[in-house]
Amino acid sequence: MPNENTYLWAVPVIPLLPLLVAAALAVFEPKDKRRASLWAINTMWVSCLISVLAVIHVANVGQGRIVHNFSWLQFGGASLELGWVLDPLSAIMLSMITFVGSLIFTFSAGYMAKDSNYSKFFCYLSLFAAAMLGLIIANSLLLMFICWELVGLASYLLIGFWYHKPSAAAAAKKAFITTRIGDLGLFIGMLWLYSETGTLLFYDGGDGCLEQAALAGLIAKTTIFGISLTTAIALLIFCGAIGKSGQFPLHVWLPDAMEGPTPVSALIHAATMVAAGVFLMARIYPLAEIAPPGVGVSTTLQVMTWVGAITAVFASLIAIGQFDIKRVLAYSTVAQLGYMIMGLGVGGVAVGMFHLITHAFFKALLFLGSGSVIHGCHHEQDMRKMGGLRKFMPATFVTYAIGMMALSGFPIFFAGFWSKDEILHAAWNWGPSDWPFWMGLFGALLTAFYMTRQMIYVFFGKYRGHGDAGEVDYEKQPHESPAVMVVPLLILAPFAALLGFLGTPIVPWFQAFMDQVPVYGHMTVGTLGLWIVSTAVVTLGVGLGWWIYGIEPPTRATDKDELEHHFPEQFSWLKNRFYIDEFYRDTVISWHTRFGAICDRLDRKVLTSLVSIVSLITLAVAWLSRLIDEYIVNPGFDRGCTEVRRGGRFSSGLQSGQIQEYLRVFGIALVLFILILVIGNK
Numbered sequence: 001m002p003n004e005n006t007y008l009w010a011v012p013v014i015p016l017l018p019l020l021v022a023a024a025l026a027v028f029e030p031k032d033k034r035r036a037s038l039w040a041i042n043t044m045w046v047s048c049l050i051s052v053l054a055v056i057h058v059a060n061v062g063q064g065r066i067v068h069n070f071s072w073l074q075f076g077g078a079s080l081e082l083g084w085v086l087d088p089l090s091a092i093m094l095s096m097i098t099f100v101g102s103l104i105f106t107f108s109a110g111y112m113a114k115d116s117n118y119s120k121f122f123c124y125l126s127l128f129a130a131a132m133l134g135l136i137i138a139n140s141l142l143l144m145f146i147c148w149e150l151v152g153l154a155s156y157l158l159i160g161f162w163y164h165k166p167s168a169a170a171a172a173k174k175a176f177i178t179t180r181i182g183d184l185g186l187f188i189g190m191l192w193l194y195s196e197t198g199t200l201l202f203y204d205g206g207d208g209c210l211e212q213a214a215l216a217g218l219i220a221k222t223t224i225f226g227i228s229l230t231t232a233i234a235l236l237i238f239c240g241a242i243g244k245s246g247q248f249p250l251h252v253w254l255p256d257a258m259e260g261p262t263p264v265s266a267l268i269h270a271a272t273m274v275a276a277g278v279f280l281m282a283r284i285y286p287l288a289e290i291a292p293p294g295v296g297v298s299t300t301l302q303v304m305t306w307v308g309a310i311t312a313v314f315a316s317l318i319a320i321g322q323f324d325i326k327r328v329l330a331y332s333t334v335a336q337l338g339y340m341i342m343g344l345g346v347g348g349v350a351v352g353m354f355h356l357i358t359h360a361f362f363k364a365l366l367f368l369g370s371g372s373v374i375h376g377c378h379h380e381q382d383m384r385k386m387g388g389l390r391k392f393m394p395a396t397f398v399t400y401a402i403g404m405m406a407l408s409g410f411p412i413f414f415a416g417f418w419s420k421d422e423i424l425h426a427a428w429n430w431g432p433s434d435w436p437f438w439m440g441l442f443g444a445l446l447t448a449f450y451m452t453r454q455m456i457y458v459f460f461g462k463y464r465g466h467g468d469a470g471e472v473d474y475e476k477q478p479h480e481s482p483a484v485m486v487v488p489l490l491i492l493a494p495f496a497a498l499l500g501f502l503g504t505p506i507v508p509w510f511q512a513f514m515d516q517v518p519v520y521g522h523m524t525v526g527t528l529g530l531w532i533v534s535t536a537v538v539t540l541g542v543g544l545g546w547w548i549y550g551i552e553p554p555t556r557a558t559d560k561d562e563l564e565h566h567f568p569e570q571f572s573w574l575k576n577r578f579y580i581d582e583f584y585r586d587t588v589i590s591w592h593t594r595f596g597a598i599c600d601r602l603d604r605k606v607l608t609s610l611v612s613i614v615s616l617i618t619l620a621v622a623w624l625s626r627l628i629d630e631y632i633v634n635p636g637f638d639r640g641c642t643e644v645r646r647g648g649r650f651s652s653g654l655q656s657g658q659i660q661e662y663l664r665v666f667g668i669a670l671v672l673f674i675l676i677l678v679i680g681n682k
Contacts, residue, residue, distance in 0.1 A: 007057050008066050011086050014050050014094055015133035017043040018126040025123035036119035037109040040126045044105050047133065048098035051091070058091045059513060067139055067203050081201055083139035088514050089282060089349065093136045096357050097272055100364045101129050103488040107368050108263040110484035111375060115261075121161060125267065128154035132272045136279065141190050141200040141209070144283070148186070148240070148276065152179055155273050159260040171259040178253040182243020186280075189236030196221070196229065202283065210286045219290055227299070234288045234300040238281060245277025245337045248311040252581055255330040262371030265326055266364050269333040278340045278356050282349045289348075297432055301345045305430070308342030309439040311335065314578075316446035320453065320563070321574025324381050325370045328454050332407060333363060335443060339423055342436055347426030350514040354422055354503045357510070358415035362406035362496035368489055369400035372481040373458060377465060383457035384557045390459040392478035397459050399489040404455055406496040408448040408542065411535045418500030420444060421534050425505075425527060441537055448541025453549050461553025 021039045030036055069083030105125060112121050131150035138144035153176075160172025194200050197214045199207060206213060221229040241247070246254035254274065258265055268274060281288060281304065291298035315334035322328045336359050343352035374381055376393050390397040406414040409421070424444070427437035463478065480486065503510035505523045512519040548562045564571040573579070 014047045015130045019130035022126035029119045033118040036122045040122040041105045044102040051094035051098045055091045055095045082143045084137040085139035104266050107488045124157045158264040159257045168259040171256040175253040179243040182239045185236045185239025189233045231299045241277030246334045258326040266367035305345030308338040309436040311338030312443040316443045318577050319450045343423040346430040350511040355419035358419040362403045365403035365492040365496045372396040376478045385465045386458045387461040388463040393480045395486050399493040402493045404451045408451050415500035445537045445541045448538045449545045452542045452545025456549040464557045
């Protein structure tokens with residue numbers, strides 16, 4: 001069996017393989033475009049195999065972590081070190097990302113088959129995967145930040161892949177700029193942490209910034225308003241997580257990212273980019289959870305809990321009013337990310353990460369399923385122009401239904417039930433407040449409702465894509481997707497259904513693996529009661545959705561939504577996303593636009609005029625200097641030179657070389673000297 005050193009050096013190979021493929025495709029575009037997808041897919045599967053072996057190794061060892069650090073930069077007597085780490089947190093994330101990513105890569109081979117930039121697409125996908133995997137293995141906040149920004153770059157390229165569409169180009173810019181706002185807080189927090197601890201390594205034999213010595217020094221210090229230094233730094237870092245994981249109020253970029261190809265949506269919104277913020281907070285959890293003596297729950301965890309709970313409810317409400325099949329899933333992702341952040345706040349790393357892992361599988365299934373639907377409906381994304389697709393696309397329907405039930409938290413046999421209940425159970429026992437629990441429960445009700453609404457719009461009733469005239473164009477009839485797209489759905493579906501059994505209260509293997517403790521069940525009467533409540537809430541949500549939409553499904557694409565028909569004003573708020581984008585447009589963006597206009601006017605009218613005046617003054621001084629030089633300095637200097645030459649010529653005339661001439665001059669001088677003496681004595 002490979003020893004620990006083997007796994008230590010295998011870890012950086014996982015992100016290196018897709019990085020090499022990205023570099024190769026960027027430099028050498030293969031003549032046969034299918035080679036690009038084969039290179040990308042095969043290397044991802046190899047990375048997946050190594051990641052699975054790493055999980056098995058961590059599970060077998062059952063202790064500690066494997067760390068390798070090295071000096072990157074040397075300046076003076078100090079050095080900046082980077083490193084990578086293999087522990088339960090990184091191992092489980094590596095295996096999930098590579099497995100789900102491999103299936104998304106495979107799906108992309110079919111979905112993007114007719115795209116003219118096929119090779120470039122897989123180049124960007126591979127770069128994205130490499131950056132995300134590098135972020136996961138990083139044992140340094142600096143290395144994590146480097147990969148974090150590479151993830152942002154790759155997401156910009158992928159969201160705006162169809163840049164010829166103005167909406168796609170705008171969405172890419174919106175995602176890049178919005179996430180940079182959060183990253184500014186992360187960057188400041190990183191610098192502050194380094195200035196206080198002298199290192200950005202997480203673990204370094206007791207000297208890392210997340211180890212006891214550094215944390216004890218940070219908690220002893222306070223900053224403004226008596227806030228502990230750990231809280232201030234952790235909240236700044238959390239700003240980066242808010243941006244990257246689409247938490248309120250920086251959630252606005254994530255739904256617009258749907259403008260990218262559907263595999264990009266699956267990759268970004270399911271397993272990778274949006275999970276980076278949750279992973280970041282899980283990685284720095286020792287910094288986030290530490291609190292001064294006498295304080296039960298740290299301020300950072302309380303902020304995380306409230307932000308997550310608000311985001312979960314807020315995004316779930318918006319999802320009810322959307323008609324784009326991918327936008328419903330996008331706002332669902334925002335809501336589920338809220339649950340993950342809340343899970344970290346109320347229950348710890350294992351609780352939040354369990355929902356992250358299960359969500360990655362069933363949300364990837366749903367996004368790829370939506371891609372199959374869009375492909376089968378000839379790239380139509382409006383749910384009002386679908387309907388009855390279960391007859392045309394049976395495989396997509398069955399797998400999508402499994403994903404829908406997993407997301408809704410349908411009881412017992414679906415992963416979302418177990419992971420979401422873990423969060424609700426932790427929220428119920430959370431000391432500071434009961435409100436996050438009730439908000440989470442309400443969010444679960446809304447999730448079941450809007451997913452039922454989507455299922456009915458897309459798969460039930462009659463097909464409405466032919467328009468209101470009722471004439472069926474058989475060339476444009478929906479059709480099932482090819483096998484290369486359906487097979488990934490069939491592989492993901494069992495995971496979406498059964499993965500939750502790894503973390504049940506009866507046998508909590510996942511939690512034991514994350515905490516590196518023996519497996520110990522904790523089934524209680526309270527847990528059973530929560531199951532009953534959760535089941536009732538999900539049943540109520542599905543029942544309401546069926547009662548409102550399923551009894552009489554829409555028959556025409558132009559029909560109003562049932563809620564819109566009865567509650568037009570309230571539905572308008574949901575449909576328009578509570579006008580948050582408009583609010584930002586009329587406030588922050590408008591202020592920046594006006595400030596930019598003022599700066600432009602200042603530059604054009606004031607600064608340009610000042611520069612012109614200064615230049616004129618400079619020219620005037622230069623002309624004056626020239627005049628003085630030519631008409632005063634030069635003539636005076638020339639006259640002086642002439643006189644000097646004349647005096648020199650006269651003096652040289654005196655130097656004839658004849659003795660008698662010198663004696664004559666000497667005699668005259670002697671006579672003059674005597675006359676002066678005589679006259680002076682008188």
